Every structure is written in structure tokens, then in C-alpha cells.
Amino acid sequence: MKVKRWLIALGTLAYGRLRRKRIERQPEPPGREYVSEPPAPGHVVPQGEPSPFAEYLVALLLLVAAIFAAGFIVTYAVYSPQEMPNQLLGVCIGGALVFLAVALAVVAHRLVVTEELEDDYPEEHPQEQEQIAQLVRDSGSRITRRKLLIGAAGTAGGALALAGLTPVLSLGPLWDTKALETTPWRRGRRLVDVDGRPMIASEIEEETFYAAFAQGAPTEEIAALLVVVRLAPGQLRLPAGRESWAPQGILAYSRICTHAGCAIELYRKPKFVVTEPRPALVCPCHYSTFDPARGAAVLYGPAGRPLPQLPLMIDAEGHLAAAGDFSGRVGPGWWGVRARPS
């Protein structure tokens, strides 16, 4: 209660102070009054001193901005999609925007004539347009190297626009985008655990889940990451054509959520199926929920398509191995966003 009273008191005090200030700031009596020197006859804005230094500075800043933007394009062109240095791309586009902003700030402060005047609001404005046009013309009176500045601004703007358009290249066909679809999985490649030990089919238990990786592939490669679960074979309702993909009821799905690329870290597994929700693989980021018994069909959440399934086989030594490649593209994908399975 005491706290509440204090808060009310503070609020009242603040309001009172603000209000007093507003009263103090009563508008000046109407009428035009020049703070700086008045304009020459025939001009609206007073003539300014030319400032060649500021002009060259602006041109230089714009060129630097253009160089940064060009750097973005070069970076995009030089690196392959897997090795694309995001930080460098960010520095390039960010640098271009920063230098452009600084250039504009210099223009505003050093090159455009500014005047301070107080004017009462005009009741009629018949010649307003002409006045504004003249205002713009007159404001440029300090600029002597007009062409240089326009050229520099054009270069910077053009380079930035080009940099903005560069990512369109990723759509192909100029670029080889096949690398995005290749995975380490091919028939016979074994599944290993986090320590690199091959996974033995008979050791995979029900009611739990396993993280698996592709033998010999780097663990940073998103297509190498799997989540493995075992369900009773009678429970499975896999899509047509995948009947042999889950030997002994062991299923492997891509661990990367098809919504935003987080790792599937949650496995919901009922203890008593009669009263509890059915088994599901869940992504912790936005709770996309996939049904492992039905080919990881989306049960809930923002994911647009099922997790890609990896066909499995059990090799001669009882180890789990891939029987082929994934059923679909790995990772977040916006293709097929509307093709949500029922």
C-alpha cells in the first residue's frame, strides 16, 4: 500500500513539472524573425559559403560506401554456399550503410544552407510550391562540385542496390546450388553416436531417443545429424513406399527442424498410451511437433513439412546403417510451406 502511494505521489510530481515547463514554453508572438542574416534579394534562403573540403569529404565517404557494397558482391561471388562468411557479409553491407549515413549527415550539416527562422503558420498557400522549389535550389548554394557529388552518390547508391540484389544469384542457374542438397548419407554408411561408436541395432531401446551422426562426416554438417527412436513395428503407419525403412521399428529422422533449423531435442513418449498423448518428436524453439510413427508428419506447430526420414538397414554385423538418402531436403525450407500434410 505504501509503495502504491509513493508511486502515485511520484507520478503526480512528474506530471506537474512537465506541465509547468509546457506553460513556460509559450509560443513567441507571430511574425517572421531571422536569427541569422537575411537572404539576398530574389532568394528565399541566405547565400552560404562554399565548402570544398566538405564536398570532397562527402564524395570520399560515398565512394567508401560503394567499395563496401562492392565487397558484399565480391564476397558473395567468391565463397561457396557452405563456406559463406556471414560476418564478412554483415560487415560489408553494414559498412556501406554506415558510410552512406555519415555522408548524408555531412551533407546535411556542412553543405546544405540551414537557416533558423520562426514563421507563423500561413493561412493560404498559393505560391508554396514555387517557394519550396526555390528553397531547395537556394539551399544548394554552397555546392560547387555538383557533378562530382552526383556521380559519387550514384556510385554508392548503385553499388548498394546491386549488393541488395546479389542474393538472387542463389536461386541459380548461374550458381551451382547442388551442394545444398548433398548429404553424407548413402547406402551402407553407418550411424554413430556422439563419441563416434557405431550404433548397434539390438541396443536401441524403445521409450527413449538417441542422437546419431554419419560415420566419417563432420558433426557440423546439418545433414549428418539424426534423431533415432524405436517404436513397436505394429505402431508404425509410415507413408507408402517406406515399409522397409524402419527395420525392427527403428526410425531415423533428420534432427534439424524444418521450420527454423533448431535441433529436435524433445521426445514425448507416453508411459500409458490409453490416456496419454501419442509419441512425438518436438522442437524446443517453437514447439513444432512431429509424429515419428507416421513419417514425422507435422502434428502441431509452425513447421510446414515433415522431418526428412532416412531409410535404415541393419548390416551383417548388426550395426545400423543408412539404406539410402533422406526422403526430402534437410533443414528449414520454405518450399512446400503450404503443402501441409493432414
Next chain:
Amino acid sequence: MKRYSLHRLTRRGSARSIATILAIATLSAAATAFAASQNGIVRPVAEPAHATVKLGESLFNANCASCHGIGGRGVAVARRGAGGVAGAGPALIGVGAQAADFYLRTGFMPLANIHAEPSNQRVQFTSKEVTSLTAFVAALGKGPQVPRPQPSSGNLAQGFKLFTEDCAGCHQSLARGGYVTGARVPPLQGIDATEIAEAVRIGPYLMPRFSSRRISDGQLDSIVRYVLTTNRPDNRGGWSIGNLGPIPEGLVAWLAAVVLGVACLALARRLGA
């Protein structure tokens, strides 16, 4: 509301022996279920001084059998009994002392509603009754014993690593709990070492189960040690912000930044004026 309980019914007839009570309890499972649904736990009128399998059996028949079936055989389809209770529950033959001890000591069982998620509630049975029920369930069939974790021999760093890999997806890295679609994930503070170990081995409700092949007893000691440390985490910087991780921390940081920014602006305006 009129109260029906064995206690009341049997107080009048003083000559009834415990055996008769047990017989009535077994035969009128539906009626006792009705009583249980309205009044909570049904107890025999004269409980023995020490925990016995027999006491466990009578408590089971009166309080558990409507869902878990006669002799713990389970009820697969919810059927309406005489008391109007529609119960369905898993069989308890072979679950062992481990599961009974866990579900009863955490207050997960008995459930008020079979579709509800079991959660840490006030324990309904006395410790003598829990011991008796656990002994009875353990006697139903060969099953796992109550684990005896040794958190002091665990390795905290290993426990943190294993917890991050296998548990933090649902429970959060500082075991503050969270959500999975369709259920709440409980926080793990204030739970004793045995309960933690039991939960890992059983996988209650929607939690996955981790056998000793998946997580060895030594590794489990480390995990238990880590979970126990989350009761009083080392809060570097002093303010834990709920130990929920980067999102609330970021929120607080942004809020502080906004307040600071507004204060700076106000100060600047004041100085400018």
C-alpha cells in the same frame, strides 16, 4: 455431502476383524473407488503398527485397483464402474519397487483424473503406507529395485554435460522445467536424489526412459549431483532472473537500456533548456 468410508462403517461393528475388512475391500472395489473419488484415501480401520505387504494390498485394493486392476493387472479400456468412475491404468506387474516408490513419494499417484498429468502434489499416503504399497507392488512380479544413487561420487562437469545432452531439451539447462506439446515439464528443485534417479530409469508420463545401458549408474550419479546443485546455483553477477536463460536476461537488459535511454534524453533536454 454425506461421507462414506470404511472407517465410519466399521466403527459401529467392533467385532469385525481386519481380514473381513480386506475381503469387503476386495469385493467392493467399485464401491470403494466411489468412496475414494469423493473422500480421498480409503484406509482400513486399524492399520498395523508397521508396514506390511498385507496393509499394502488392502490399500491397493481400496485406492488403486479401480485403474490398475485387480492384482495390478491393469485396465486397458476405461469402463464405468458401480461408482461411476471410469478408470484405466497400466499394469503394475513387474514395474518393481522403483516405480511404486517414485509415484507415491512424489505424490504423482493417486491421480484425481486419469487424463490429468501427474505432478508433484501433497503426498496422500503416510510413509508407512507408502512402504507397504511399494512392498505390495514389488511382490506382484520381479522388477527393478529402488535405485541408490551416490551423488557425492558423481562428477559435476560430466553431470552437466550429460544433463545438457539428454535432459535439458525439456527441463532447461538449470532444470527449471518447461513445456512439451501437450504437457508441462516439471522443474527439478527440491527433489531428493533417489527420486531423480528413479525418474531417469522409469521415464514417468511423457518423459523418455534411460536404461543403465543408455546412462550407466556412474553417469547417473553425476547427473543427480548436477540436478541437486541446481537447487542453489552459483549465480555469477548476483541476480539470477529466474535462471531461465538468455531470453528473460535479454528482456531485462533491453528494459534497462530503454529506461537508461529515456533518462539520458530527459537529462539532455533539461540541460539544453
